[in-house]
Each structure stands twice: as structure tokens, then as C-alpha cells.
Amino acid sequence: MNGTPRLYHEDSFLHAFDARVVAHSSWNGAPSVILDRTAFYPESGGQMADKGALAGIPVTDVQEDEAGAIHHVLSGPLPPAGAHVRGEIERRRRLLHMALHTGQHMLSRALLDVARGETVSSRLGETACTIDLGVEKIDERALARAEELCNSIIEDDLEIRAFFPTELELKSLALRREPKVSENVRVVAIGDFDVSPCGGTHCGRTAQVGLLRVTSLERYKGKIRVTFAAGRRAFEELTAHSDVLQALGREFTCGPTDVPSAVDKLRRELTLAREALGHARAELAESSAEELWAKAQATDSTRVVAVFEDVDVPFLRAVAKRITARERSVVLLAATTSEGVKVLCGRGPGSAFDCGAFVMQAALRTGGRGGGKPEGAEGRLPVGVDFAKLVVELCI
Numbered sequence: 001m002n003g004t005p006r007l008y009h010e011d012s013f014l015h016a017f018d019a020r021v022v023a024h025s026s027w028n029g030a031p032s033v034i035l036d037r038t039a040f041y042p043e044s045g046g047q048m049a050d051k052g053a054l055a056g057i058p059v060t061d062v063q064e065d066e067a068g069a070i071h072h073v074l075s076g077p078l079p080p081a082g083a084h085v086r087g088e089i090e091r092r093r094r095l096l097h098m099a100l101h102t103g104q105h106m107l108s109r110a111l112l113d114v115a116r117g118e119t120v121s122s123r124l125g126e127t128a129c130t131i132d133l134g135v136e137k138i139d140e141r142a143l144a145r146a147e148e149l150c151n152s153i154i155e156d157d158l159e160i161r162a163f164f165p166t167e168l169e170l171k172s173l174a175l176r177r178e179p180k181v182s183e184n185v186r187v188v189a190i191g192d193f194d195v196s197p198c199g200g201t202h203c204g205r206t207a208q209v210g211l212l213r214v215t216s217l218e219r220y221k222g223k224i225r226v227t228f229a230a231g232r233r234a235f236e237e238l239t240a241h242s243d244v245l246q247a248l249g250r251e252f253t254c255g256p257t258d259v260p261s262a263v264d265k266l267r268r269e270l271t272l273a274r275e276a277l278g279h280a281r282a283e284l285a286e287s288s289a290e291e292l293w294a295k296a297q298a299t300d301s302t303r304v305v306a307v308f309e310d311v312d313v314p315f316l317r318a319v320a321k322r323i324t325a326r327e328r329s330v331v332l333l334a335a336t337t338s339e340g341v342k343v344l345c346g347r348g349p350g351s352a353f354d355c356g357a358f359v360m361q362a363a364l365r366t367g368g369r370g371g372g373k374p375e376g377a378e379g380r381l382p383v384g385v386d387f388a389k390l391v392v393e394l395c396i
């Protein structure tokens with residue numbers, strides 16, 4: 001026997017079949033069953049394995065060994081050798097694989113014809129399908145044309161034929177790529193659009209692919225990697241994106257297609273709001289600095305000590321900058337935040353106060369951190385530190 005006879009070669013829509021258990025074996029340490037024939041597709045050629053059930057027991061993996069025997073890995077006890085069993089393929093999963101695989105043939109052909117990109121490898125994954133092209137770059141408009149060509153081939157509803165040609169017949173076929181096997185070459189012809197050697201499962205007509213979408217393009221190891229979706233997966237991805245856009249439209253009280261301009265408007269408003277906030281902060285820093293300096297002057301002092309709530313360090317710097325413009329001034333500022341007490345120390349050009357030493361002492365005393373130069377320093381003290389009290393203690 002030349003490996004396990006494959007029923008999917010004749011009919012990829014066969015989702016239930018009867019077979020006999022020929023032997024028990026194992027695959028990667030897991031017990032497996034070998035049948036006298038099977039409709040289960042083993043993982044190969046970049047296509048994932050089928051799932052389903054054998055005699056009611058879930059089939060978790062299907063693999064092909066070097067001799068061509070197909071192993072069915074089951075999640076329960078194996079039916080005995082010689083037993084007649086019913087095999088059932090998970091229909092939705094198989095139909096998706098057929099659409100993805102047929103879509104891959106069509107897109108590989110379209111990329112070759114429209115963008116001169118030859119497929120060097122392809123992968124139909126659980127979540128994404130990719131085609132690697134042996135070119136370093138590709139024109140995005142050509143890629144869009146290739147996608148459009150695939151969808152027009154879907155609309156044309158061409159017949160897809162899988163067959164084993166005679167050697168003579170094989171020589172006369174214009175195959176897109178060389179076969180990977182030397183005998184029993186199986187050929188898949190999508191109308192007269194594409195003819196390729198392939199052992200996988202495909203749709204019977206192009207309309208069954210439903211829809212093909214190129215979802216991304218990237219450079220990968222000196223090649224171009226095209227990610228695509230087809231069939232139900234393309235539909236589900238589009239639906240998910242559409243749902244997000246609809247929800248955004250409701251948020252912005254506009255239609256889905258107006259979301260980009262609504263986001264643009266929001267961006268412009270944000271820029272204006274940031275500018276206004278910047279001006280307001282500058283004014284607030286100015287008036288705070290004036291007020292604090294006036295208070296200090298009222299007590300004949302050149303030292304300003306102040307604690308702010310819910311302000312950021314740039315605000316402290318803005319206030320300090322205005323006060324330290326005065327010749328002999330010293331500023332000791334703090335902002336209480338949920339992350340701790342942020343402190344800033346600065347001095348005027350005529351002052352000999354050592355800001356770095358002050359912040360370092362404050363950090364040492366409280367278990368905080370910080371430091372700087374004699375002219376200016378910053379730090380962060382633990383939550384709850386009474387900064388005004390600390391200043392009195394450290395500056396006596």
C-alpha cells in the first residue's frame with residue numbers, strides 16, 4: 001500500500017466516512033490510529049491538520065509519517081484494530097482551510113502576474129496566513145491590483161479541478177511552480193487562471209472562497225511577507241473592524257465613515273486645549289510667584305517656602321524660575337502627589353544657599369531620593385512628609 005488512501009483527494013467536501021482500523025501506532029509519544037482510508041487531512045504543505053472525531057472520540061491531531069501512513073491522534077481510548085469506525089471532520093474548520101488554501105493559490109498567481117512577486121513559501125496559520133515573496137520590494141498599488149484580481153476571479157465563479165495527470169499531460173501543463181514530488185503529482189487548476197501542483201484541500205468553485213483580503217505587508221528577512229485572509233476568516237475580521245468603527249461612530253455621534261474626520265477634529269481641539277492650558281499655567285505660575293515673594297518680603301525674608309497640591313514639577317520649575325530672578329532669593333517648593341512629595345530647591349544669583357545639600361539632607365532624613373547642584377536641585381520624598389516642618393528642622 002502506498003500510504004493511507006486519502007479520500008479528500010477525490011472529494012474535499014466529504015465530511016463523514018467509514019473506515020477500518022488497520023493498526024495502533026504513536027505520533028510524538030501520543031497513541032495514534034491508522035485507518036485503511038481517511039478523509040482527515042494531515043498537517044502538510046503549510047495547511048493545518050483537520051480536527052473532528054473517530055468513533056465519537058475527538059481527533060486532536062493528524063500527521064503523516066515518512067511512509068505516507070496517516071496518524072490520527074485521539075484524546076480518548078483507541079478503537080480496537082479491525083474495528084469499523086465512523087470518521088467525522090469538523091466541517092467549519094475544513095471549509096475555512098479550503099477557502100484559505102484556494103485563496104493562497106489565487107493570490108500567489110495574482111502577485112506573480114501583477115507584481116512579479118514569486119511565492120517562495122506560504123503558511124496557513126490558526127490566526128494568520130502569509131505568503132513570502134522572493135522580492136525585496138513591492139509596489140503597494142500592484143498589491144491592491146492583485147487583491148482586486150483575486151476578488152474578480154471569485155466573482156467569475158470559475159471551476160476548480162484537482163486531478164492526477166499522466167506524465168505526458170503533466171508536461172503540457174503550464175504549472176506556476178515545480179512539483180515537490182516526482183511521481184503521482186496532483187494538480188489543482190483554478191479555471192485557466194492558475195495551475196499548480198498541490199496535495200491540499202481546495203474549494204470546488206472560486207465563489208466558495210467568498211472574499212479575499214490582503215491585511216498587511218512587511219519586509220521579512222530580505223523578502224516581502226504578505227498577510228491575507230479569505231473565506232469566513234476575512235468576513236469575521238471585517239465584521240470585527242466594522243463593529244469597532246460603528247462603536248466609535250456612536251461615541252462621536254457620526255457615521256462610521258466620518259470617524260477619521262471626527263478624530264482629526266478632536267486632535268485639533270486637543271492641541272488648542274494644550275496651548276490654552278500652557279498659557280493658564282504660565283499665568284498661574286506668574287501670580288503664585290508674585291504672591292509668594294510679596295509674602296516673604298512682608299516678613300523681611302528672601303526665602304520662599306511653599307507646598308502645592310496636585311501640580312506637576314514643570315509648574316514648580318516655572319514658579320521657582322520667576323522667584324529666583326531676584327538677587328538673594330531662595331525657593332523651597334514642594335508638590336504633594338499620590339507618588340510622593342516632589343521637591344524643588346533654587347536660589348537667586350546673589351545667594352550662597354546650597355540647594356543640592358538641602359535636597360540631599362531632606363532625602364536622607366525622610367528616606368526619599370534626590371540631589372543636584374548648589375544652584376538648584378530636585379527630589380522626591382515619601383508620601384505624607386510634612387515639607388514645611390522639614391524645612392524648619394533642616395534650616396535652623
Ligand SMILES: [Zn+2]
Nearest residue numbers: 101198199200
Ligand atoms: Zn493547494
